[in-house]
Amino acid sequence: MKRKICMSIIIAYLAFVPFCAFSQSIVDELVIADFNSGEKPNNIGGDFGTWDYDPNDETQSCIMEFSPVDSKVNDIGYSIQLNYDVQSPNPAFNGFWMKLEGIDLSPYNSLRFWVKGNSEGYFTSRFKVELKNTLGKRAVYFVKGVSDEWSEVVIDFKKTNAIKDWTRMSELTVVFSDLVSTYKEGIIYLDDISFLNIEENDEDIF
Numbered sequence: 001m002k003r004k005i006c007m008s009i010i011i012a013y014l015a016f017v018p019f020c021a022f023s024q025s026i027v028d029e030l031v032i033a034d035f036n037s038g039e040k041p042n043n044i045g046g047d048f049g050t051w052d053y054d055p056n057d058e059t060q061s062c063i064m065e066f067s068p069v070d071s072k073v074n075d076i077g078y079s080i081q082l083n084y085d086v087q088s089p090n091p092a093f094n095g096f097w098m099k100l101e102g103i104d105l106s107p108y109n110s111l112r113f114w115v116k117g118n119s120e121g122y123f124t125s126r127f128k129v130e131l132k133n134t135l136g137k138r139a140v141y142f143v144k145g146v147s148d149e150w151s152e153v154v155i156d157f158k159k160t161n162a163i164k165d166w167t168r169m170s171e172l173t174v175v176f177s178d179l180v181s182t183y184k185e186g187i188i189y190l191d192d193i194s195f196l197n198i199e200e201n202d203e204d205i206f
């Protein structure tokens with residue numbers, strides 16, 4: 001008898017638990033760079049360019065140019081084309097930097113951009129992205145699964161202990177390295193870099 005009562009309580013409880021689903025909504029967006037003007041600076045007035053670990057080593061380099069291959073279909077704009085080379089007998093890394101002009105990232109939780117490799121297949125499927133604040137603190141994130149089609153990358157950038165103060169940010173950096181790159185000499189395109197505040201919503205189906 002006691003067992004029957006217990007079963008009844010459990011069934012009754014389950015009957016009143018609603019099925020839940022999660023949805024996401026973008027409640028705020030700060031566009032950092034869409035590159036659509038085809039020239040510097042970025043959308044917040046910041047400079048950008050490429051860097052080399054060892055400029056004296058001619059076997060490694062990263063060169064930037066604006067490309068009419070925009071991430072948005074039918075959009076008249078530009079992306080950034082990065083011709084990187086980390087094929088070297090020496091330790092090799094280089095990449096792309098962009099000034100963030102001291103912006104406050106406190107209201108945001110996600111870094112979003114679009115990325116693709118070149119259509120001939122000469123590109124790395126993974127690289128690193130770094131964020132730095134004006135105190136010199138640096139957070140590192142890995143991007144994986146790059147293909148020859150545009151894909152959206154969303155990084156939950158505050159899931160790190162490396163940076164605690166997000167109120168004044170100095171730089172966003174892309175890093176290609178001989179150790180991380182799956183293809184050591186190739187072309188990567190970047191476009192539409194922005195910071196988002198994405199909220200997750202619980203939705204009761206019943």
Ligand SMILES: [Ca+2]
Binds near residue numbers: 078
């Ligand atoms: Ca663009």
